[in-house]
Amino acid sequence: MPVLVVGSIALDTIQTPFGRAENVLGGSATYFSLAAGLLDRVRLVGVVGEDFPDGYRQVFAKRGVDTAGLLVAAGKTFRWAGAYRGAMNEAETLAVELNVFGTFRPQVPEAYADSQYVFLANGSPSVQLAVRRQLPSAELVVCDTMNFWIQNSREELARLLGEVDGLVLNDQEARMFAGSDGLVECGRRVLDMGPRFVVIKKGEHGSLLIAAEGVCALPAYPTADVKDPTGAGDSFAGGMMGRIAATGDASYAGLKRAIGYGTAVASLTVEGFGTAGLESADRQDVEARYQSLREMLRF
Amino acid sequence: MPVLVVGSIALDTIQTPFGRAENVLGGSATYFSLAAGLLDRVRLVGVVGEDFPDGYRQVFAKRGVDTAGLLVAAGKTFRWAGAYRGAMNEAETLAVELNVFGTFRPQVPEAYADSQYVFLANGSPSVQLAVRRQLPSAELVVCDTMNFWIQNSREELARLLGEVDGLVLNDQEARMFAGSDGLVECGRRVLDMGPRFVVIKKGEHGSLLIAAEGVCALPAYPTADVKDPTGAGDSFAGGMMGRIAATGDASYAGLKRAIGYGTAVASLTVEGFGTAGLESADRQDVEARYQSLREMLRF
Numbered sequence: 001m002p003v004l005v006v007g008s009i010a011l012d013t014i015q016t017p018f019g020r021a022e023n024v025l026g027g028s029a030t031y032f033s034l035a036a037g038l039l040d041r042v043r044l045v046g047v048v049g050e051d052f053p054d055g056y057r058q059v060f061a062k063r064g065v066d067t068a069g070l071l072v073a074a075g076k077t078f079r080w081a082g083a084y085r086g087a088m089n090e091a092e093t094l095a096v097e098l099n100v101f102g103t104f105r106p107q108v109p110e111a112y113a114d115s116q117y118v119f120l121a122n123g124s125p126s127v128q129l130a131v132r133r134q135l136p137s138a139e140l141v142v143c144d145t146m147n148f149w150i151q152n153s154r155e156e157l158a159r160l161l162g163e164v165d166g167l168v169l170n171d172q173e174a175r176m177f178a179g180s181d182g183l184v185e186c187g188r189r190v191l192d193m194g195p196r197f198v199v200i201k202k203g204e205h206g207s208l209l210i211a212a213e214g215v216c217a218l219p220a221y222p223t224a225d226v227k228d229p230t231g232a233g234d235s236f237a238g239g240m241m242g243r244i245a246a247t248g249d250a251s252y253a254g255l256k257r258a259i260g261y262g263t264a265v266a267s268l269t270v271e272g273f274g275t276a277g278l279e280s281a282d283r284q285d286v287e288a289r290y291q292s293l294r295e296m297l298r299f
Numbered sequence: 300m301p302v303l304v305v306g307s308i309a310l311d312t313i314q315t316p317f318g319r320a321e322n323v324l325g326g327s328a329t330y331f332s333l334a335a336g337l338l339d340r341v342r343l344v345g346v347v348g349e350d351f352p353d354g355y356r357q358v359f360a361k362r363g364v365d366t367a368g369l370l371v372a373a374g375k376t377f378r379w380a381g382a383y384r385g386a387m388n389e390a391e392t393l394a395v396e397l398n399v400f401g402t403f404r405p406q407v408p409e410a411y412a413d414s415q416y417v418f419l420a421n422g423s424p425s426v427q428l429a430v431r432r433q434l435p436s437a438e439l440v441v442c443d444t445m446n447f448w449i450q451n452s453r454e455e456l457a458r459l460l461g462e463v464d465g466l467v468l469n470d471q472e473a474r475m476f477a478g479s480d481g482l483v484e485c486g487r488r489v490l491d492m493g494p495r496f497v498v499i500k501k502g503e504h505g506s507l508l509i510a511a512e513g514v515c516a517l518p519a520y521p522t523a524d525v526k527d528p529t530g531a532g533d534s535f536a537g538g539m540m541g542r543i544a545a546t547g548d549a550s551y552a553g554l555k556r557a558i559g560y561g562t563a564v565a566s567l568t569v570e571g572f573g574t575a576g577l578e579s580a581d582r583q584d585v586e587a588r589y590q591s592l593r594e595m596l597r598f
Contacts, residue, residue, distance in 0.1 A: 087480040215523070220516065
């Protein structure tokens, strides 16, 4: 079953200790699509400006991502500039230009109305909720969020959480939102607000799945070759949702395997600059990395 | 085979968001002994002052720790005071009184000369090296260290690393010592200095084993009930060494299992204040926690 993703498509300017790249393909929906597209078909709903290079459109095509929901609006594409230093655990945002993304009100195309697996990438919770309500019969809807919305749209976010199945967010955001220092406790507080599961992303430290059925901590894959962490979290979500869509298995055991796939795909992403690592990976690379992760954790 | 540990025995004053305790039993060799003692026999070499309470000596006796190597010196026992705040990832040291530990030059008793498994807990590298040389035929010698020695005794530490089999240290210390932001790279640089393996402890984020045979990242056990992280790292080392001593298996696969035991024991430690969690645990609790960890990581 295809995965539907709604989120940002951006032109990123990235600086890490390993290099610098200007106006490269980025955005949450981009990383998610290229990641999920390694495991299943992807339907992309997003917006770009008239300046969006045709070559970047080809990147989606090459992965088989369905871009019928990719709107071209008058104006410029969303731009983000960020830098990573030292251990590269956190991006320092240097500039954000929302451009056409700032006024984007996503419409799910008629052809996508039967989508069963939906990912609402980071964005305004009221916009995320409006999209969610366009897909009333979806099997599994998962959303992401970030500190800006937690601080400024807490009520809308709480309403959204009452209507989704899963939430993915990072550890700082989880603490900010749930108001506890303990991440397991944070996850449980989110569960009380509606979702069936929460995944807390901890960057190089891995992830934590919290559900009624249990708690599972997984490490990140210990790659020695991290070039650029941009998009790791969205790639993780893409690998996770791609696996769930491909198997239809969102049981607790299925979620654990899905998070294993998310971990595998994210590790391929960070080994390249921008989307390069994801673009050059194929299905076999993902399987090999997943099996290597499973093997590492078997003792 | 028994494990020999050389390290500090302290009276700790600890403050966490969950409480405060004064002059409770602490120190690296204490946590190590009580942890390793859950899995095998332990021989303790250390020093206390004349003020050391007899009740604390009973704690070792109750776990079956051999304290024939525990010296009572004229003066006061080593004291440490620390506080943990928020997510309790790092102790803030409020006071240190080395007292009798400051001039301690450990002598391995004749009866311990046949020890095959040795842990040199954090201490001056030149003192650690002197102990190591008292046990020339030991099968496996592992040492710990800390930022103070990395900054002030780098050469002695390098010499020590040329004569031990394994090094255990935390992530900040690994970065400080090896001069890389990437922990896998840090581990590899340490391997070049002599040890067969390095274990980097990441607190609530788990641990990383780096050896010629491979790299293994394990998460911490996701307990929701962290009361006091004091001694978690030494308990981890104790669980690890106790398992190796009990099985004689220090192969790469054996090290992975040993680190699983370290992870299990450390999680029992942090669930209690001071040594309470460790003291109330028994062998079955460790096995149950270890199996629960293995099960969590199976997908």
